[in-house]
Amino acid sequence: MERKLSLGLTKKHYIIFAIIAAATFSAIYTFTSSAWCYGGTLMGRPCYVGYFTGAYDNMGDNVLPVIKNGQALPSTDVYDVPTFYNFLRAAYFSGDAQRRTGAAFIYNTLEGNNAPGVGRDVSEAQWQALYTKLEGLGNAGKITWHGNVSADTNSYWQGFPSNDDAYYGEFKNESGILIRDYDNNVIYRLLRRCANPIGNAPGLPDPRNYTLTPSVDATSIPSQVEANTTLNVSTSVTNIGNTSSNPTQWEITRIDVQPGKKAPHEDENGTVSGTAPCQSNGGAPSGNYFDSSDADCRNVAKDTYVFPLGSPVPNPKPRALNIPIGDLPVGTRVCFALSVQPRGYTDGNWAHSKPLCTVIGKKPKLQVWGGDVGVRGQILTSTTTKNVSGTSRIFGSWVEYGAFSVGTNVGFASGSGLADQTNTSQAAWSRLTFANKSETGADAFGEYTTSAGFRPLPGVADYFNTVADKQPVGSGSVNLSSLSFNTSDAPRVRTAGDLEITESMIPKGKSVVIIATGTVTINGKIEYEDATLNTLNDIPQVVIIAQNINITEGVGRVDAWLVASNTINTCSNISGSLTSAKCGALLEVNGPVVTNRLLLNRTAGSGTEEESGNPAERFNLRADTYLWALLQSRGSNKAQTVYSTELPPRF
Amino acid sequence: MKKSVRYIIIAAIIVVIIGVSALAAFLVSQSNKPTEQQNTETPREETSAEREAEKKAADADKLAAGGNIMGGVAALDQAIGETSDSHAKFLFYSQKALLLYNDKKLDLALVAAKAAFDNEQNDDAAAFVGQIAREKGDRATAIEYYKKAEASVDLTGSPMGEKDKEYYASVVAELESGR
Numbered sequence: 001m002e003r004k005l006s007l008g009l010t011k012k013h014y015i016i017f018a019i020i021a022a023a024t025f026s027a028i029y030t031f032t033s034s035a036w037c038y039g040g041t042l043m044g045r046p047c048y049v050g051y052f053t054g055a056y057d058n059m060g061d062n063v064l065p066v067i068k069n070g071q072a073l074p075s076t077d078v079y080d081v082p083t084f085y086n087f088l089r090a091a092y093f094s095g096d097a098q099r100r101t102g103a104a105f106i107y108n109t110l111e112g113n114n115a116p117g118v119g120r121d122v123s124e125a126q127w128q129a130l131y132t133k134l135e136g137l138g139n140a141g142k143i144t145w146h147g148n149v150s151a152d153t154n155s156y157w158q159g160f161p162s163n164d165d166a167y168y169g170e171f172k173n174e175s176g177i178l179i180r181d182y183d184n185n186v187i188y189r190l191l192r193r194c195a196n197p198i199g200n201a202p203g204l205p206d207p208r209n210y211t212l213t214p215s216v217d218a219t220s221i222p223s224q225v226e227a228n229t230t231l232n233v234s235t236s237v238t239n240i241g242n243t244s245s246n247p248t249q250w251e252i253t254r255i256d257v258q259p260g261k262k263a264p265h266e267d268e269n270g271t272v273s274g275t276a277p278c279q280s281n282g283g284a285p286s287g288n289y290f291d292s293s294d295a296d297c298r299n300v301a302k303d304t305y306v307f308p309l310g311s312p313v314p315n316p317k318p319r320a321l322n323i324p325i326g327d328l329p330v331g332t333r334v335c336f337a338l339s340v341q342p343r344g345y346t347d348g349n350w351a352h353s354k355p356l357c358t359v360i361g362k363k364p365k366l367q368v369w370g371g372d373v374g375v376r377g378q379i380l381t382s383t384t385t386k387n388v389s390g391t392s393r394i395f396g397s398w399v400e401y402g403a404f405s406v407g408t409n410v411g412f413a414s415g416s417g418l419a420d421q422t423n424t425s426q427a428a429w430s431r432l433t434f435a436n437k438s439e440t441g442a443d444a445f446g447e448y449t450t451s452a453g454f455r456p457l458p459g460v461a462d463y464f465n466t467v468a469d470k471q472p473v474g475s476g477s478v479n480l481s482s483l484s485f486n487t488s489d490a491p492r493v494r495t496a497g498d499l500e501i502t503e504s505m506i507p508k509g510k511s512v513v514i515i516a517t518g519t520v521t522i523n524g525k526i527e528y529e530d531a532t533l534n535t536l537n538d539i540p541q542v543v544i545i546a547q548n549i550n551i552t553e554g555v556g557r558v559d560a561w562l563v564a565s566n567t568i569n570t571c572s573n574i575s576g577s578l579t580s581a582k583c584g585a586l587l588e589v590n591g592p593v594v595t596n597r598l599l600l601n602r603t604a605g606s607g608t609e610e611e612s613g614n615p616a617e618r619f620n621l622r623a624d625t626y627l628w629a630l631l632q633s634r635g636s637n638k639a640q641t642v643y644s645t646e647l648p649p650r651f
Numbered sequence: 652m653k654k655s656v657r658y659i660i661i662a663a664i665i666v667v668i669i670g671v672s673a674l675a676a677f678l679v680s681q682s683n684k685p686t687e688q689q690n691t692e693t694p695r696e697e698t699s700a701e702r703e704a705e706k707k708a709a710d711a712d713k714l715a716a717g718g719n720i721m722g723g724v725a726a727l728d729q730a731i732g733e734t735s736d737s738h739a740k741f742l743f744y745s746q747k748a749l750l751l752y753n754d755k756k757l758d759l760a761l762v763a764a765k766a767a768f769d770n771e772q773n774d775d776a777a778a779f780v781g782q783i784a785r786e787k788g789d790r791a792t793a794i795e796y797y798k799k800a801e802a803s804v805d806l807t808g809s810p811m812g813e814k815d816k817e818y819y820a821s822v823v824a825e826l827e828s829g830r
Contacts, residue, residue: 007657020665021672035809039696047694048810060810070821147753148779150745152705156810170809173745173779184716186709193818194811 036169042153043167043201044114050164051105051115060156063102063165064091064195072195073177079145081138084177085131092122097163102195105155105165110134110179110188112203136207139346142180149176149189151199172198182208182243209345210241212248212307213270214318214338214353221336224361227327227608228386233300233320235338235353236312243345245307250340252301252320253277253290255355259331259581261294263355266335271352277339289352290337300336307340325360327386327608330580332360362580362606364616368399371592371621373414374455378407379446385424386612394424395606395613402432402647406454409433409446418613432647455643458594460563461545463632464513467493473514480504480512480526480542487511488537491632499546501526506540506559508533511628516546521572525557528590528624541628542591549595557588561625564595570617571601578603587617591625704730704739708746720754741771748779757787768796774803774815781822790826797823 037047045051048058064072078087092103101120108117110130118126137143150173158164172191176198179188182205189198220234233252239245255263255278265271276287283299290297301320307313318338325334335357343351363382373379383396398413409430413421417429427443430436438444448454469492473483477500485492487509496516503524506512508531514520528540542560549564550572562568571583578601586604605614697705707730715723727747731740744767751760761783768776781796801819806812 007660009661013661017664017668021668035805035812037694039694058810060814062811062814070818144753148749148782150749152742154809154811158810166810168810170811171745171773171775173749173775174782180716184713186712194814196811 038153038167038169041114043109044116045167047168048166050158050162050166051108051117052101052120053162053164054115055158055162055164057158057162057164057166058168059159060166061098061159062194062196063105063155063157064099066193071175071192073190073192075146075175075192078177078192081131081134081143085127085134089127097160098157101163101165102157106190106195106197109197109201110204112187112201130204132207133204136209136346137179137182137204140182140208142182142184144178144180147175147178148173149178149191149198150174151189153200154191154198155196156194172196179204181205206242208241208243210239210243210245210309211344211347212245212340212351213238213240213343214250214340214351215270215312216336216338216353216356218356221356221358223358225325225334225358226363226384227325227330227360228384229325231323231325231334231358233323233336235318237307237318237338237340238311239307239309239313240311241309241345244309245305246342246345247304247306248340248342249284249304250302250318250338251277251283251287251299252318253283253297253337253339254300254320254323255290255295255297255335255337255357256328257295257333257335257357259329259333261333263295263333263335263337263357264290264292265337265352266355266357268354270354272343272347272349273352274349276341276350277337277352284341289339289350290355295335328360329608330360330362330606333357334360362603364600364603364606365395365613366397366600367615367618369618369620370400370623371619372402372404373399373412375405375407376451376454377405379403379405379409379412381411383411383418383424384606384612388609388612392422392424393612394418394421397615398429399432402434403430403446404434404448404455405446406449406451407446408444420613455645458592460543460561460592460594461515461565464491464493464515464543464545467491467513469493470495470515472496473499476500477502477523480514481506481510483514484510484512484540486537487539487541487628487631496520501544504542505529506542507531508538508540511539511541511543513543514545516544518546519548519550520544520546521550521552522555522558523552525555526560527557528559533624536627536631539624539628539631541624551587553583553585555587556585557590559590561591562589562593562595564597566595567597567599568593568595569599569601572599574601583616586615588620589617590620590622592621593619700736700739704734704736704742708742711746712750715750715754720750723750724759737770741767741776744770745776745779748783752779752783757783761787772799772803774800774805774819777803778819781819785822785826794823794826797826 049056062072066072068074078084088103088106091099104120104122107122107130152171153167154170154172155165155167158166175192177190181187188201191198214237217234217236220232257263273289275289276284277289278297278299279285279287281298300323305316335355337355338353339350341350342348363384381397383394385392385394396411396413396418398416398418400416403409403412403414413429414432421429426445430445433445434448436445471494473494473496479502481504483494491513493513493515498518499516500521500523504526507529526542533539544560545563548566549562549568551558551570552573553571570587574582580603583602584604587602600617602616604616606612607614711723711726714726724747727743731743734740744763748760748763748767751763764780764783768780777796777800781793781800784792797819801816804812804816
């Protein structure tokens with residue numbers, strides 16, 4: 001007989017079994033392994049193998065123990081490079097085995113050292129080097145102290161006996177510290193909860209930095225410019241460091257400074273500031289670094305460049321071209337400065353160059369009325385082209401009649417050619433220039449003849465030296481009216497060594513002839529009385545013959561013949577360099593001038609607008625000179641021809 | 652049959668049911684996991700697909716680091732759409748959630764974090780959902796997911812398993828206490 005085994009199970013029992021089975025299945029199914037062993041090595045070690053010892057141990061703990069708020073790297077205590085660095089060092093020097101090992105592990109992995117790295121013993125120099133790298137990255141904003149970090153490998157402390165840290169495969173996404181390199185690649189991640197480094201660690205890069213220093217090229221800034229000219233400003237930038245700059249904005253600023261004043265920061269050899277150079281005319285907003293009560297600034301050029309390393313950078317070079325200077329008063333200082341921003345990788349300030357300046361100067365002009373100019377050398381004078389009331393005009397020195405020179409004539413007009421002239425071609429204002437054509441018929445000015453063939457000097461000194469009636473003047477200074485003789489009488493020559501002439505009013509009918517062996521200094525104006533002259537005998541006249549004739553600054557008029565065997569100086573008593581602030585009064589010489597050397601030191605005239613052509617010296621050969629000379633021809637009522645040359649007809 | 656014998660047999664049946672169910676669950680879960688996660692001891696090399704996924708994630712991260720966070724997110728969305736691999740999707744969703752979370756876009760981060768967890772239900776993925784929910788002030792969701800994290804911890808294969816489990820439990824305790 002078969003025996004049957006009956007458990008008496010009912011439907012209820014089977015349901016219970018099913019529930020148990022389902023519950024068990026679900027519980028176990030969700031209990032999945034999230035850790036794994038990565039292939040190959042990480043930081044020079046396979047999974048679960050200690051970094052320093054190479055020991056295998058897959059049981060673990062935090063790399064660093066929890067300190068506060070459930071974190072081994074509390075976010076309240078570790079939030080920048082110094083706090084992080086000091087925290088690591090505190091762990092390293094704590095005396096605790098786990099903390100020292102963890103700190104050394106973090107040091108080695110930060111440096112990207114494959115196991116065993118430098119070992120658990122980190123030298124002071126190594127700590128310092130680490131800090132330098134961290135500091136550079138921190139300053140560049142490449143360390144994120146808050147937020148989550150993630151990687152698919154984790155690390156842990158193996159505990160004792162190995163007292164080592166190791167890696168294994170496990171995806172982590174938690175609050176941590178993230179470090180990027182200068183190109184924004186992630187190079188280090190550290191979990192705050194446990195101070196476990198996660199993911200690969202290629203190592204911290206050396207600090208990346210550069211520093212830009214701008215400068216204005218001195219060769220592009222002349223010491224002086226005339227008003228209404230244009231200027232090209234060149235600059236350069238020096239980049240010292242280990243990398244090209246980031247895109248850098250640069251601005252060239254023009255600073256117009258009142259005469260006698262200085263531009264802001266002109267005495268400083270380049271400066272650094274958070275202030276932009278000058279917002280006027282499109283400069284960076286809020287810029288006023290080069291503005292002051294004595295100076296007005298405006299931007300003249302700007303752009304954005306990347307500056308490679310170089311001292312200076314060969315290319316690119318910021319420039320400002322064709323800057324119109326404007327019709328500024330003489331003495332105005334026009335300065336230029338280059339500014340760049342940011343000046344460095346971790347320095348967002350502006351770097352400003354030292355402003356370099358030019359001065360609005362003038363080119364004083366000379367006019368000769370009533371006669372010719374004869375020069376045994378070269379004639380070289382300057383011209384100025386200006387826009388006056390919408391018309392481009394040219395201003396310069398000129399003679400009313402002929403210009404004769406052995407050498408070339410550059411810029412000097414004849415026949416009053418530059419009085420109200422718009423044509424810049426010298427041919428247009430050289431009608432009485434001898435010569436004004438070359439042998440081939442091309443425009444060429446001067447070189448009329450050779451020195452041997454040039455007109456002889458008027459024998460003024462020789463003539464009066466023959467006068468028998470000579471009386472010494474005496475020493476000191478003299479008013480010429482005390483030395484005069486009647487014009488109608490035979491001339492009397494007053495002799496002197498050096499002589500100083502004070503202000504002298506020569507009455508009508510009186511004449512003075514001075515022959516000095518030394519220097520005659522004219523300290524006051526010499527003026528003929530402004531009276532009605534009825535006869536030739538009424539003509540007053542002064543003849544000064546000397547080795548040197550010096551006219552001082554305060555003298556504005558000299559009615560006299562000036563004959564010097566050496567030098568005539570139109571403004572002799574200046575100290576230091578000649579500037580537009582000195583000798584600024586017009587000098588009128590009414591009489592012939594014969595000299596070996598003529599120093600034209602007056603700076604008057606050459607103003608603005610219509611006054612641009614006003615002269616500094618005017619030499620005027622008036623008719624009274626001819627008529628008085630006629631009397632001196634010893635009673636003859638005729639003028640005697642002593643020299644002739646053929647001139648072209650003048651209409 | 653004696654009652655005692657009956658109870659012993661029934662108990663044995665229950666033990667067998669539990670054992671078979673557990674074995675079945677383990678085998679099924681292992682087979683459903685990526686091959687690379689099926690054995691915690693045997694090293695496995697990174698596959699080219701994984702390298703490609705990591706590169707895409709890194710590129711998106713770099714884009715975000717340069718200031719274009721939504722550009723990085725868009726790149727990840729594109730990567731998600733181009734793959735059917737659940738592990739790759741997990742990586743991309745995790746990275747997306749990370750970018751959005753770090754940029755304080757918590758609502759969008761939560762959605763991405765949940766999607767990451769749906770693709771790969773590990774303790775870390777669950778914990779990240781809990782972290783975001785906690786920061787949003789959604790305590791209920793935070794507790795729910797931290798508990799899932801706690802339950803998901805790999806105590807055998809992960810050296811940090813115990814610590815992780817303790818941590819998640821502590822967070823749950825804080826949340827449940829109202830902190």
